[in-house]
Amino acid sequence: MNADTSPRELDAAWGNVHPVHCKNCRAGFLIPANAGAPVCPNCLAARLEPLPALEADAPPELVIPFSVSDATLDANLERWRRDIPFRSPSLNVSALRANLKRFFIPMYLADASAFGTWHAQMGFDYLVASSEERFDGSGWVTQRLNETRVRWEPRAGELTRKYENVSAPALEQHARMMLALGASNWREPPFDTSRSIRFSADALNGAIVRVPDIAPNAAWQFARAQIERVAARECETASGAQHHEQFSLRAAYGEPHWTLLLLPMSVTHYIGDDGKFIPVRVNGQSGFVSGIKRASMQRARNWTIVIALVALLAFFLTALLGIAGALNDAFVIPALLVLLATFFLCLAAPAPLIAAWQFNRQNAEK
Ligand SMILES: [Zn+2]
Known part of the structure; x- marks a missing residue:
C-alpha cells in the first residue's frame, strides 16, 4: 500500500465501482455498480465474481479515452479476418462488432527524484570534406563529398532532477499485451499518451478496469530503467552531442509516488470448432487488431x-x-x-x- 494513500482514499478515488475477479485466470477488475456479472475480458472463459475488498495499491491519475472511429474499426476487423480460409460462421465483422467489450488495462506512473553522477561516451557529428575521382565515360571528374563522421569523447556530470509520470508495467502479461495492441517494442506502449485525460468516474464511461497484478515495488526496476533511458537522452542533449554509448548513472532515488494510467482496449471473439471463444483484441486508440487466426x-x-x-x-x-x-x-x-x-x-x-x-x-x- 502506498504510504500516502489510505484504503478509503483509494476507494473514493475510483468512484462507484466494485472489485471482482475471475476464478479461471485470476485477473482482478473493477466494475461499475450496475454491470452485473460480465464475462472475464481477459480469458473469456468465466464470469467475474465479487471480491470483498479492492486490491489495488495506486490511485488512477490519467486515462487514454477510446477514440477509434466505427469506420476504422470495421475496416481493421475486415482486413484482419480476410486472409483466414474456411472461416467459422461467427467470424464476420458484424458479429465481431456486436461482441466487442471495452475495458482498461493499467500501467503504473511513477514520480521520483534522482540525485547522482553519470558518465558516458558522447558522440559528436562532424563533417569531413573529401573528393572522389570518377570516370564518366569520356574522362575523369572530381566529385566533392561531405561525409558525416562521429567523434566520441568521454563526458561526466551530476544529475539532480525530478522525473514525473515515468511509466512501468502493472501486469505480468504487460509485454505480451503491448505487442498484441500493436507495439513493435513492448517498452514503448502503442498509445499516444499526450491524448490522456485526468481520471474521473465519467472518463471510464461504464467500462471495466483491470487492476494491477504486480506490486509497485516490483515495477520499480522498470521505472528506474526508463528513468535511466530518459536521463541518457537528457545528458546527451545537455552535452550538445548527437549520440551516446555506455551511459551509466549512479543515483539515489527518492521514494517514488505511484499512480495509474489506464489504457483503452477492447476484446471480442469468434467461436472455434470446439465451441470455445477465440479472443480478438483491439487497441482502443489506434484500432490495431490482433488475435489467433483459426480456420474452421x-x-x-x-x-x-x-x-x-x-x-x-x-x-x-x-x-x-x-x-x-x-x-x-x-x-x-x-x-x-x-x-x-x-x-x-x-x-x-x-x-x-x-x-x-x-x-x-x-x-x-x-
Ligand atoms: Zn478470466
Missing part, C-alpha cells in the same frame, strides 16, 4: 465431403459412359473426359482439409 476444420471438412460426392457422381457417370462406349464409339471420348475429371476431383477432395490444417499450424499460438 468443420467448414473445410464440409467442402471435402462436397467435392468427394461430386467425384463419386462423376465416377458413376464414367461407368455409365463406359458401358455406353462399349455399345457405341461416340461415347468413348466423353467417358475418358469424365474419367479424367473424376481423377482430378479425387485429388482435389482433401485439399480444403490440408489447407485449413496448414493455415492453423502456421498461425498457432506461439
Whole structure:
C-alpha cells in the first residue's frame, strides 16, 4: 500500500465501482455498480465474481479515452479476418462488432527524484570534406563529398532532477499485451499518451478496469530503467552531442509516488470448432487488431465431403459412359473426359482439409 494513500482514499478515488475477479485466470477488475456479472475480458472463459475488498495499491491519475472511429474499426476487423480460409460462421465483422467489450488495462506512473553522477561516451557529428575521382565515360571528374563522421569523447556530470509520470508495467502479461495492441517494442506502449485525460468516474464511461497484478515495488526496476533511458537522452542533449554509448548513472532515488494510467482496449471473439471463444483484441486508440487466426476444420471438412460426392457422381457417370462406349464409339471420348475429371476431383477432395490444417499450424499460438 502506498504510504500516502489510505484504503478509503483509494476507494473514493475510483468512484462507484466494485472489485471482482475471475476464478479461471485470476485477473482482478473493477466494475461499475450496475454491470452485473460480465464475462472475464481477459480469458473469456468465466464470469467475474465479487471480491470483498479492492486490491489495488495506486490511485488512477490519467486515462487514454477510446477514440477509434466505427469506420476504422470495421475496416481493421475486415482486413484482419480476410486472409483466414474456411472461416467459422461467427467470424464476420458484424458479429465481431456486436461482441466487442471495452475495458482498461493499467500501467503504473511513477514520480521520483534522482540525485547522482553519470558518465558516458558522447558522440559528436562532424563533417569531413573529401573528393572522389570518377570516370564518366569520356574522362575523369572530381566529385566533392561531405561525409558525416562521429567523434566520441568521454563526458561526466551530476544529475539532480525530478522525473514525473515515468511509466512501468502493472501486469505480468504487460509485454505480451503491448505487442498484441500493436507495439513493435513492448517498452514503448502503442498509445499516444499526450491524448490522456485526468481520471474521473465519467472518463471510464461504464467500462471495466483491470487492476494491477504486480506490486509497485516490483515495477520499480522498470521505472528506474526508463528513468535511466530518459536521463541518457537528457545528458546527451545537455552535452550538445548527437549520440551516446555506455551511459551509466549512479543515483539515489527518492521514494517514488505511484499512480495509474489506464489504457483503452477492447476484446471480442469468434467461436472455434470446439465451441470455445477465440479472443480478438483491439487497441482502443489506434484500432490495431490482433488475435489467433483459426480456420474452421468443420467448414473445410464440409467442402471435402462436397467435392468427394461430386467425384463419386462423376465416377458413376464414367461407368455409365463406359458401358455406353462399349455399345457405341461416340461415347468413348466423353467417358475418358469424365474419367479424367473424376481423377482430378479425387485429388482435389482433401485439399480444403490440408489447407485449413496448414493455415492453423502456421498461425498457432506461439
Ligand atoms: Zn478470466
